[in-house]
Structure formats: C-alpha cells, structure tokens
Amino acid sequence: MxxxxxxxxxxxxxxxxxxxxxxxxxxxxxxxxxxxxxxxxxxxxxxxxxxxxxxxxxxxxxxxxxxxxxxxxxxxxxxxxxxxxxxxxxxxxxxxxxxxxxxxxxxxxxxxxxxxxxxxxxxxxxxxxxxxxxxxxxxxxxxxxxxxxxxxxxxxxxxxxxxxxxxxxxxxxxxxxxxxxxxxxxxxxxxxxxxxxxxxxxxxxxxxxxxxxxxxxxxxxxxxxxxxxxxxxAPASTSELPALLAGRRVAIARDASFAFVYQANLDTLRGMGAELSFFSPLAGEALPDCDAVWLPGGYPELYPRQLAEATASREGLAAHIAAGKPVWAECGGMMALMDEICDMEGRSHPGWGLLPGVTRMQRRLAALGPQQLALPAGTLRGHTFHYSTAASPLPVVARTARPDGGSAGQGGEAVYAHEGVMASYFHAWFASCPEAVAALLGGRA
CATH class of the missing domain: 3.40.50.300 (P-loop containing nucleotide triphosphate hydrolases)
Structure with missing residues (x-):
C-alpha cells in the first residue's frame, strides 16, 4: 500500500x-x-x-x-x-x-x-x-x-x-x-x-x-x-545533535542483566559523535578500551552468581574508575556496582564492591513514574521503576523530581557520586538533554 x-x-x-x-x-x-x-x-x-x-x-x-x-x-x-x-x-x-x-x-x-x-x-x-x-x-x-x-x-x-x-x-x-x-x-x-x-x-x-x-x-x-x-x-522543526561526544568511546554493558536500553538512547549517543562498544559481564567479557561506561538497568538480582564470577568486567571497571574515568550507572547497573544485593528471599549475594552500599529486593513496588534530574549542564527527563531499595553511606549529590514539581518517595531518587561513578535508580532519556548526558560521560559541555 x-x-x-x-x-x-x-x-x-x-x-x-x-x-x-x-x-x-x-x-x-x-x-x-x-x-x-x-x-x-x-x-x-x-x-x-x-x-x-x-x-x-x-x-x-x-x-x-x-x-x-x-x-x-x-x-x-x-x-x-x-x-x-x-x-x-x-x-x-x-x-x-x-x-x-x-x-x-x-x-x-x-x-x-x-x-x-x-x-x-x-x-x-x-x-x-x-x-x-x-x-x-x-x-x-x-x-x-x-x-x-x-x-x-x-x-x-x-x-x-x-x-x-x-x-x-x-x-x-x-x-x-x-x-x-x-x-x-x-x-x-x-x-x-x-x-x-x-x-x-x-x-x-x-x-x-x-x-x-x-x-x-x-x-x-x-x-x-x-x-x-x-x-x-511533519515536525515543526528539527535540530541536529551537538557533537559533544565526538572522538569518545563509550562502553555499554548489554546482556540479560543489563537489558534496559532504549534504542533512542543509543541513537542519541551516536548522534553526538560517540563510538559505542558493547560488552557482556554475564558472558565473562572484559571491559573494552573506552573513555566512559554506561551500565544500564536490568535484572542483576536474577544473576547474582554469574555477576559475582564476572571478574573480567569487575576488574576492568575497577581500573577504569581508578583512572578517574566516568561511569553512569542506572538502576540495575547501580545495584551491580554496590557491595551487596539481597534477593526477595532475604539471601545476601556479593556485588562488585565498587560503590559502597546495599540493595534489597522487596515484593512491593518501590517507585514508579516519570522523573527529571536537574544537573549543572541541564535537566534530563526520564522515569523510575524498581522493586528494590538502596542504602549507601555516600552523600546524595542530587535528587530527581516529578514533572509536576513534586518529588517521589523521600525527596525523589537519590543520585550518588563516588570517584568517577554517578549512579541512581533514575532511567534517563538521553535526547531530552544531550548536554547533561555529555557531562555524565565526560564529554565537552
């Protein structure tokens, strides 16, 4: 037709x-x-x-x-x-x-x-x-x-x-x-x-x-x-993405444990000039040579043994962080980085120990809905959806808020910063603010 x-x-x-x-x-x-x-x-x-x-x-x-x-x-x-x-x-x-x-x-x-x-x-x-x-x-x-x-x-x-x-x-x-x-x-x-x-x-x-x-x-x-x-x-206007990640290589975890990836986010990163390289911690793959890492959300609580045995990925991330390079970790990505994951039966499993804290699964929904994250480079739009809670001794450097100006839970989703890591339950829609994404991944503002 x-x-x-x-x-x-x-x-x-x-x-x-x-x-x-x-x-x-x-x-x-x-x-x-x-x-x-x-x-x-x-x-x-x-x-x-x-x-x-x-x-x-x-x-x-x-x-x-x-x-x-x-x-x-x-x-x-x-x-x-x-x-x-x-x-x-x-x-x-x-x-x-x-x-x-x-x-x-x-x-x-x-x-x-x-x-x-x-x-x-x-x-x-x-x-x-x-x-x-x-x-x-x-x-x-x-x-x-x-x-x-x-x-x-x-x-x-x-x-x-x-x-x-x-x-x-x-x-x-x-x-x-x-x-x-x-x-x-x-x-x-x-x-x-x-x-x-x-x-x-x-x-x-x-x-x-x-x-x-x-x-x-x-x-x-x-x-x-x-x-x-x-x-x-036709849309009233279209604009090209700024090349804020030109020449930078972004490594992205992608497998059943890190599966929550919007194709539009990948398109945005490429549109900003980034070279993307994927790796699977569950398959035992090492972190590729890169300038920045994105750990998306997913189901780390379903694969605790495999993640604990993902030493190549863990060691590569540890070296990456020690070198002062940036990591953006969303939801399940944040959970994997923490010291411990407790499943729905209360059993404790080791995380990667690269972000101080513990996450605990629960049978009740912890948070759901649209959220926005105001950063110095601009405001990212996105959402939250998780059944776990997180406790960390790290200071909370920012919190997300609902679109209506209200906040979710105890003041919105916490954003933690530790060395080069920024982590939160917040899932970002990258195209909503390329400048903020570039800042998270170490690109030029």
Whole structure:
C-alpha cells in the first residue's frame, strides 16, 4: 500500500491498542496485529506509549524493527511527531501499544491518540463479564468527547456463545472488532517488572504467530487498513545533535542483566559523535578500551552468581574508575556496582564492591513514574521503576523530581557520586538533554 506523502504530512493507517487497565492483553493484541500484517508482506512499525523496556521486546519480535517510546512528556511532542512522521513515510501500518489504562497517567495514551488522531482499539479482558462489557466499552468510547475510536476487542472469551453475549451488550454494534479465546498458546510470561523478555526468539515468535492466527478470524483483521488512515504532520522543526561526544568511546554493558536500553538512547549517543562498544559481564567479557561506561538497568538480582564470577568486567571497571574515568550507572547497573544485593528471599549475594552500599529486593513496588534530574549542564527527563531499595553511606549529590514539581518517595531518587561513578535508580532519556548526558560521560559541555 505505502504511505501517501506530501511536504507537510505523511498519510498511513495507524491504530493505538489500549485497555481499561494493565493486564488486559494489550501487548498480545498489539504484537498479533503487527505480526498478522507483517506476515502479509506489509511494512509495519510498532511503538510503545510511555517508558517501557519489556513490552517492546514482543513488538520488535513481531515486526523485526526497533520499537521506540512515544511519550508526550519524556520524549516531547516534537520528538513523537518526528518519529511518527518518519514511520508513516516508510510503512504500510503503524501499531502503537498504550500504557496502563487508556486514560491513566499524565500524559496518557488517550492524550497521544487525540494529539495525533490515531483511532483507539480497546482490548478488554471479558473472561469474567457479560453485559458489563458493553457498559465498559461505552464508557471508554464516550468518556472523553472526540477521542478517535476504532472499536473494542474482547479478550479471554470462554466460548462462541460468550462472545455473542458480549457483542449483544454493545450500544453500537459497529464497535465490535471481535474476540480472542483463552489459550495457553499465546500467554505471555510475567515477572516482577512486567512481561518476561528472555524467551528464545523462536518461542516468542511462535506465541505471537499463534495470537496472530487467532486474530486473523476477527472483524478487526477483515476491515480495510485505509479505514484507519491518519495524516501525520511533519515536525515543526528539527535540530541536529551537538557533537559533544565526538572522538569518545563509550562502553555499554548489554546482556540479560543489563537489558534496559532504549534504542533512542543509543541513537542519541551516536548522534553526538560517540563510538559505542558493547560488552557482556554475564558472558565473562572484559571491559573494552573506552573513555566512559554506561551500565544500564536490568535484572542483576536474577544473576547474582554469574555477576559475582564476572571478574573480567569487575576488574576492568575497577581500573577504569581508578583512572578517574566516568561511569553512569542506572538502576540495575547501580545495584551491580554496590557491595551487596539481597534477593526477595532475604539471601545476601556479593556485588562488585565498587560503590559502597546495599540493595534489597522487596515484593512491593518501590517507585514508579516519570522523573527529571536537574544537573549543572541541564535537566534530563526520564522515569523510575524498581522493586528494590538502596542504602549507601555516600552523600546524595542530587535528587530527581516529578514533572509536576513534586518529588517521589523521600525527596525523589537519590543520585550518588563516588570517584568517577554517578549512579541512581533514575532511567534517563538521553535526547531530552544531550548536554547533561555529555557531562555524565565526560564529554565537552
């Protein structure tokens, strides 16, 4: 099909897959929809509303293309507009997965749908309801007047008769986009931070294909894509990234323990002139020769033995720090650097001992939400999401704050400094302030 393009906008079918709450099946439906059309030979690009490291794994598996975050605050309206416009120029379909409930968060998935005119597909877990399904669908559609709307899809449906009951309860029969039955064939495994993203690629794709096969039998799959066509305007302005990291080599830990990496952050570093070099502590790899290190978040608590045995990485980091070179450690990266990690059963495991402190896992969420970090070079936007707490004798050199000016927890997320290390639970969106990123990684201001 291809997108229709002129100088001011690009026209491309697009759908935003949302729900009344988390856990309704948004990721399954979004990935299945993207996969269904990818298998048909169409070019499909998927996005995820809001900060998220895990759901994009499934969307990327479905499309074979990188999945970027769309967040009107963290990424910015111009950043979202630029990504959507570029995707519309090159693809036959854009699939956007929402976050939490349709109207949850500031900004919400509904805000994004309204801003760019993307029709909403509401996925509702109807496994334990009948007539209430119609009331819920009516409320989602009409709660905010003018919301672009595609219809509603029932998930976890018990039988054909159950599906007929759900459809009969709708005020508008045209809202019905079909149903997906209960099935273990496409159930997505979860852990404490959300969906698991460590399945073998073949198993992940098999689950997505099974869901796509089921979705193929729904009215949603039968409707022509042109019905959902959207004009995506070109961004008002674009600016090149400053070459603040030109000539610098940045080493980045990347494996199952350090997996929380936004592709957009890598693009920003490269756009600033940095040469990127990746290494895997879990694979026993040594720290590459570099000028700066970024230790992203992930799941260090799941790999305590392997991290304790990662002597090549640990010794390389120790030498790097002793030489006065910078390290930026986010969330799980900070946890690995500390003296000790206590798991959810209370068992103690040694960390790398390069940052004084102890982290303790807990079953209750410790912090979640958008955050910003004011540094001398500028303010970075980003977010926090963790189940552990940290205690360190180090002084707190800065704290993050919520976008509304309030703070999270006890004054926001702490930022610790020790020799060349800066560390925090804060996950930064690098493009929000390249100058601050350059300062963290020792580049020129």
């Amino acid at each position: 291809g997108a229709a393009i002129n100088e001011l906008s690009a026209r491309c079918p697009a759908l935003l897959v949302a729900a009344p709450a988390s856990g309704q099946g948004k990721t399954t439906v979004a990935a299945a929809l993207a996969r269904l059309h990818t298998r048909a030979g169409r070019r499909v690009r998927a996005f995820k509303v809001g900060p998220d490291f895990l759901d994009p794994y499934w969307l990327e598996a479905a499309t074979g293309a990188p999945v970027h975050a769309l967040d009107l605050w963290m990424v910015g309206e111009q950043g979202c507009a630029a990504m959507l416009h570029a995707a519309a120029q090159e693809n036959d379909l854009i699939v956007i997965e929402g976050a939490m409930g349709l109207f949850d968060g500031q900004p919400s998935a509904a805000d994004l749908a309204e801003r760019f005119g993307v029709p909403v597909v509401a996925v509702v877990d109807a496994g334990k309801m009948a007539g209430t399904f119609g009331a819920l669908a009516y409320g989602l559609r009409h709660y905010r007047p003018g919301l672009p709307w595609a219809g509603v899809l029932a998930n976890q449906v018990a039988s054909l008769r159950h599906g007929d009951m759900l459809k009969a309860g709708l005020r508008d029969a045209d809202d019905w986009l079909g149903s997906l039955p209960r099935s273990a064939d496409w159930a997505l495994r979860e852990r404490h931070l959300g969906l698991s993203a460590d399945l073998p690629a073949s198993e992940a794709l098999a689950r997505i294909d099974a869901a796509a096969d089921a979705l193929a039998a729904t009215p949603l799959a039968a409707l022509p894509l042109e019905r959902w066509a959207v004009d995506f305007p």
